[in-house]
Amino acid sequence: MDKAVVLQQNEILCASGTLKSASETILSGKAAICKGPFFDIDTVCAPFPDRSWATLSGSVHALKSLCGKLPEGPGVLFIYAAAKGDIGPIEKGNDIPHALLDYQARKVAGLLGIRPSRIMVVSSACASGAIAVQTAKEMLEREMFGNVVIFGYDVISRFVVSGFHSLNALSSKEAKPFDKSRDGLNLGDGAALSVLTYKNPSQGDIIVAGAGCSNDANHRTGPSRTGDGLLRAAQAALEDASAFQPITGAVKCHGTATVYNDAMEAKAITALFDRIPPVYSIKGAIGHTSGAGSLLEILLAAEFLKKRKVPPTTGFEESGVEEKIPVSSEIQEFCGNSVLCLSAGFGGLNAAVVLKEHGL
């Protein structure tokens, strides 16, 4: 096998802690959510257990400390991926320019001390992290950079909680992805850092084998009812990955637990596979961590792939989608060599990433 894009260093912060503790907690089926109210709204959220992580600089310091030495200097591309990132300046009405994603990106790059050759800011709503991984893959395969450092950050805020509440998208109970009683999502805090490089992979390396994206061209905030947009993104990702001969052993769904998202995803997945592998969502365990979430969930999917486990879908009890899809209700063994990660976001955006363990 020739060179491939490898996930070299990964770390996350979420309601269940760091990558190691979160992967163990999610595999055990436990949820790290707190009953509200949050900002006077009756909902359930999944905040960081360590409040020092809840600021942009706090999460950078924590992730930098956990990751150890990062690539720096010439040849490094830094990508900041967020839906809103640090919205604090808007909420407080002070230092408004600091709410610009451009400002946040430069601040993070400075705090990480990586002195990148170039900074990119990718904002694709809740698919931001997945689109950042796709951007990194393209740049590395073109050998424009030696390493790409991606940082994703989105946290619970009055701005975001009130916004999703105004759209009737929040649940006042624990989120139940794909369940018949699902009635909305739980928001969560999330931050993630990943270093990707382009090299001859070693046995056990997790590679980004394929990536694709599409637009529903259907509705500003709601998903296409047919799932055709997500289907096209997934098909593009699997086609992109074809040289690596992926055998999909699990599908990591966007799985927000809203009525329409989960119904749309079930349609897309049913149309995609002749034989559907186990599908799961982790948003019942750690909440919907917005733009950071799709990166964070990709890194957790890589961890589950290494452990050769499919996690349970916390909150799921009885199927509430028309299609018969095998929603993972308890931890199970992983069969295959790759996982398909799906994400979607406001604006009709869809993103799909194929991760594969090298050597399988």
Added chain:
Amino acid sequence: MSSIKLYISGFSALHRDGIYTPDGITPWESDQKGPLDVRRNQVLPSPYPSFGKLNIPDRLAFSAAASALSRTNQTVGEKTGICMCIPQGSLSTDLLYMDSVLNGFPSPAFFSATLPSSTIADIAIFFKLKGPDRIFCGGDLPGFSALDTAAYWLKSRKAERVLWVAVWESSGDFTETPEKKTDCAIAILLSNTPESGCLAEMEFRPALLLTSKDQECNEQEIFMGVINSLMKKREEIISVPGRGFRGYISLRYDGY
């Protein structure tokens, strides 16, 4: 790094002087101060009831895209992607939404526009553009990042056409040199084959710089320079100095 040939089959710009299209420059009317006052019938011949509800970044992006796409004979659709540069993101809409929160009535309409991806949504929905999307909201040379991505998608056949869109909103510009910029939106329709109706050939050569030395670069001026060259059919090589990246754009018109 090899160069990539692109073919331009439509373009438009909303600038302080008026609306730039292949047909010429249409100045703003006396009651219009500039791009923010653009009216639907100046950019789109067909009705679009939602036009008046669009917030500033969305209206600028949609207007430039509509003006470019409504004048091209190219068929856009399922395999047409969108690459966007919007350095100020949705900051002006963020402030409007936050006002609605503080007034006790959070507006779902404003909230849905507080993501830069909303600028893509209206274009994609109206023109049924279902290909890949990418939005660069800052960083080094976001306009060139978008153009570079568009060129790569076309070369690698991930899209048949790509609509490149850039929006600069001066009210959301808190950089140190906002006086150099004005409200502006540009859209250019790119493809990888010289179809009939092609207006120009653009050769794009991205080059990697391994230094992190900052270099002054006003992307709005550079891309308006591209539009001016297209208007006058002036062959030109435009060099773009930047941080960590350098691009060369050459424009040719032989046979188009």
